[in-house]
Amino acid sequence: MGEKILMKGNEAVAEAAIRAGCRHYFAYPITPQNELIEYMAKRMPQVGGTCLQAESEVAAINMVLGAAACGVRAMTSSSSPGISLKQEGISYIAACRLPAVIINVQRGGPGLGNIAPMQCDYFQATRGGGHGDYYTPVLAPSSVQEFADMAPEAFDLAEKYLTPVLIFADGLLGQMMEPVTFEDDYGPQSDKSGWSLGCRKGRKNNHIINSLFIDPYVLKEKTEELFKVYDTIVKNEIRYEYYNVDANPKILVVAFGTVARVVKTAIDELKDQGLEVGLVRPITLWPFPYKAVKEAAKKVEKVITVELNMGQMEQDVRLAVGDTCPTQVIGKAGGVVFTPMEVISMLKENLA
Amino acid sequence: MKILAKRPKGLTDARLTYCPGCLHGVAHRIIGEAMEELDIVEKTIGIAPVGCSVFAYNFFACDMIQVPHGRAPAVATGMRRAQPDCVVFTYQGDGDLAAIGTAETVHAANRNENISIFFINNAIYGMTGGQMAPTTLPNMRATTAPYGRDVADMGYPMRVCEMLATLETPYYIERVSLLSPKDILKAKKAVKKALKYNKEKKGFCLVEMVSTCPTNWGLDPLASIDWAKKNMLPVFPVGVFKDEAKRQEASK
Amino acid sequence: MVTLTVDEHYCKGCGLCIVACPKEILQFARHLNEQGYHPVTCLDQEACTGCTLCYVTCPDGAITIVKDK
Numbered sequence: 001m002g003e004k005i006l007m008k009g010n011e012a013v014a015e016a017a018i019r020a021g022c023r024h025y026f027a028y029p030i031t032p033q034n035e036l037i038e039y040m041a042k043r044m045p046q047v048g049g050t051c052l053q054a055e056s057e058v059a060a061i062n063m064v065l066g067a068a069a070c071g072v073r074a075m076t077s078s079s080s081p082g083i084s085l086k087q088e089g090i091s092y093i094a095a096c097r098l099p100a101v102i103i104n105v106q107r108g109g110p111g112l113g114n115i116a117p118m119q120c121d122y123f124q125a126t127r128g129g130g131h132g133d134y135y136t137p138v139l140a141p142s143s144v145q146e147f148a149d150m151a152p153e154a155f156d157l158a159e160k161y162l163t164p165v166l167i168f169a170d171g172l173l174g175q176m177m178e179p180v181t182f183e184d185d186y187g188p189q190s191d192k193s194g195w196s197l198g199c200r201k202g203r204k205n206n207h208i209i210n211s212l213f214i215d216p217y218v219l220k221e222k223t224e225e226l227f228k229v230y231d232t233i234v235k236n237e238i239r240y241e242y243y244n245v246d247a248n249p250k251i252l253v254v255a256f257g258t259v260a261r262v263v264k265t266a267i268d269e270l271k272d273q274g275l276e277v278g279l280v281r282p283i284t285l286w287p288f289p290y291k292a293v294k295e296a297a298k299k300v301e302k303v304i305t306v307e308l309n310m311g312q313m314e315q316d317v318r319l320a321v322g323d324t325c326p327t328q329v330i331g332k333a334g335g336v337v338f339t340p341m342e343v344i345s346m347l348k349e350n351l352a
Numbered sequence: 353m354k355i356l357a358k359r360p361k362g363l364t365d366a367r368l369t370y371c372p373g374c375l376h377g378v379a380h381r382i383i384g385e386a387m388e389e390l391d392i393v394e395k396t397i398g399i400a401p402v403g404c405s406v407f408a409y410n411f412f413a414c415d416m417i418q419v420p421h422g423r424a425p426a427v428a429t430g431m432r433r434a435q436p437d438c439v440v441f442t443y444q445g446d447g448d449l450a451a452i453g454t455a456e457t458v459h460a461a462n463r464n465e466n467i468s469i470f471f472i473n474n475a476i477y478g479m480t481g482g483q484m485a486p487t488t489l490p491n492m493r494a495t496t497a498p499y500g501r502d503v504a505d506m507g508y509p510m511r512v513c514e515m516l517a518t519l520e521t522p523y524y525i526e527r528v529s530l531l532s533p534k535d536i537l538k539a540k541k542a543v544k545k546a547l548k549y550n551k552e553k554k555g556f557c558l559v560e561m562v563s564t565c566p567t568n569w570g571l572d573p574l575a576s577i578d579w580a581k582k583n584m585l586p587v588f589p590v591g592v593f594k595d596e597a598k599r600q601e602a603s604k
Numbered sequence: 605m606v607t608l609t610v611d612e613h614y615c616k617g618c619g620l621c622i623v624a625c626p627k628e629i630l631q632f633a634r635h636l637n638e639q640g641y642h643p644v645t646c647l648d649q650e651a652c653t654g655c656t657l658c659y660v661t662c663p664d665g666a667i668t669i670v671k672d673k
Contacts, residue, residue, distance in 0.1 A: 024433055050433040054426065055459040062423035062456070066430025069417050070397075070438075074430065088420050096417075197415040198435040200394040208409050209417040210400075356606070356669040357659035368664055372641065373618030377663025384665075533624055533660045573618040 010035035020152035023049035026063035032171035033105035061089030071196025077103035091130030095211035099158035108335035116335020117172035122312035144178035152186035249278035266343035293320035362387035373573020422453025425460035482568030517593035523555030614666035617641035621658035
């Protein structure tokens with residue numbers, strides 16, 4: 001375990017990616033994640049890697065497609081509008097069964113929105129933002145340390161299942177500085193020589209990476225194969241955090257990312273006042289922790305989803321909770337961040 | 353027993369899916385020959401676009417990938433960094449390269465990416481059934497220009513070689529024709545030169561090949577070649593627009 | 605002596621080789637190949653000089669030309 005360093009989220013995840021063996025990063029400037037590409041521009045040459053500023057986010061995701069097809073750890077990052085531009089490329093990477101990591105440091109939306117932190121790309125991230133039947137695993141950090149740790153985790157997940165993986169942060173996490181530590185070694189990369197493109201060194205047949213299947217029966221089969229992989233991911237890779245759920249709270253909150261931290265502060269404050277509130281923090285937004293939310297919901301009178309959008313994750317929460325108990329969503333648009341006081345008064349109202 | 357001519361090792365033995373008389377097949381063959389002669393079939397990655405040549409991943413014997421419409425030069429850029437010792441070429445039509453993929457083409461050229469772009473210009477969208485392309489000639493009909501391309505409304509045919517030649521960095525840009533055996537042999541030389549430059553890591557090469565589309569031009573293979581000679585070559589003159597190696601030799 | 609063979613599997617009867625042949629010894633066959641095209645055949649092997657112009661123009665790599673010593 002390395003020593004603690006005070007770092008911005010954008011820079012911490014970049015450093016962790018490099019330490020995880022990423023040597024190919026392609027991106028385009030967009031606030032609030034400019035420090036990520038700037039950091040890569042400084043660091044990659046020091047480790048013999050590539051940081052290429054592409055002409056657009058579209059070009060950048062296709063550079064990732066090309067590098068990933070050659071069997072290297074490739075990554076791109078952007079923010080909301082830029083991630084929208086990458087959707088076709090991500091759909092291709094998913095269909096071609098290629099590992100890659102995409103970081104979304106979200107900003108205000110829709111349209112140009114603003115550069116304030118938001119969580120309004122939840123649907124885009126968790127329902128497969130591009131065309132076709134596919135999903136991408138989505139990891140949602142809530143601290144700079146977790147943000148950094150997710151770089152190696154995302155690469156391992158991407159290679160284990162041969163899929164693009166999305167790290168789903170927000171402008172607050174990207175810009176915030178917190179002490180962070182790095183492992184010296186994040187473990188080996190998987191062997192990709194069985195399918196990757198490039199100098200054959202004795203390999204007899206050529207490799208073809210393709211997602212075009214004109215014959216509907218073949219595409220049906222290929223997609224069904226892909227969905228078996230998704231079933232396995234849902235079985236093995238769901239991650240969430242329970243906070244104060246075992247103090248038999250009357251209310252359960254579901255929140256992720258930086259909003260979850262604000263909710264934790266409110267929960268601690270209310271606990272001092274003898275009022276118990278529980279929190280389920282989804283860490284994987286896809287696959288969503290439906291069971292964990294449902295189990296926790298059984299012990300409470302009400303489930304409240306708190307998120308920085310007009311209500312997106314709350315649909316998954318309703319799917320999880322069903323008719324176990326009533327649900328409510330407290331959503332905020334515009335990038336206006338919740339304060340602990342706000343959350344405390346809102347919870348108190350519901351506890352009265 | 354001496355073989356004077358046979359299918360090159362750079363091609364697979366798959367039957368090409370192009371229409372009878374379509375010169376895509378000629379472009380494929382001279383690329384396959386060049387790869388074989390340069391002995392790089394096992395060191396090359398080919399990139400298939402979206403368009404008539406979308407199935408090219410079945411036709412070239414090297415490693416292949418099929419990529420989103422217009423994005424081949426960007427994919428090639430990513431590969432360039434991941435596999436520096438490979439030869440990387442893209443194979444693109446006029447819609448793929450000069451319409452949706454213009455930015456990727458211009459910037460890959462401007463970065464002097466060590467890749468070869470083989471750009472087949474037949475002034476029409478073939479796969480989708482004959483729509484207007486950026487290289488469609490003035491007054492030439494297409495399904496989306498039923499009254500003929502109106503230059504005042506949709507602009508003049510885009511001359512990609514001339515446009516890219518204004519950039520400082522690209523290494524080699526030539527336009528060739530596939531419209532006669534003589535032209536094809538010259539085109540083969542250009543293709544081989546491009547792949548050789550890549551093998552020697554010299555930089556960005558683009559070979560534009562003036563070609564035909566019998567089906568969507570509504571002409572038989574022979575008549576479409578005559579039409580192309582008469583109408584395409586004046587708008588898209590063949591020639592070398594940039595050749596860094598030659599320029600350096602000349603300046604010595 | 606030069607032997608020129610046109611592989612019916614590949615030939616699409618586009619006719620470009622017929623025009624390219626200086627000796628005018630290539631012609632469409634009467635029968636149809638499996639794809640429904642009239643494949644090209646060589647009418648007079650002796651007259652073939654092995655210039656390979658037909659191979660050069662063929663878009664489908666259907667032609668093989670061999671020279672026996």
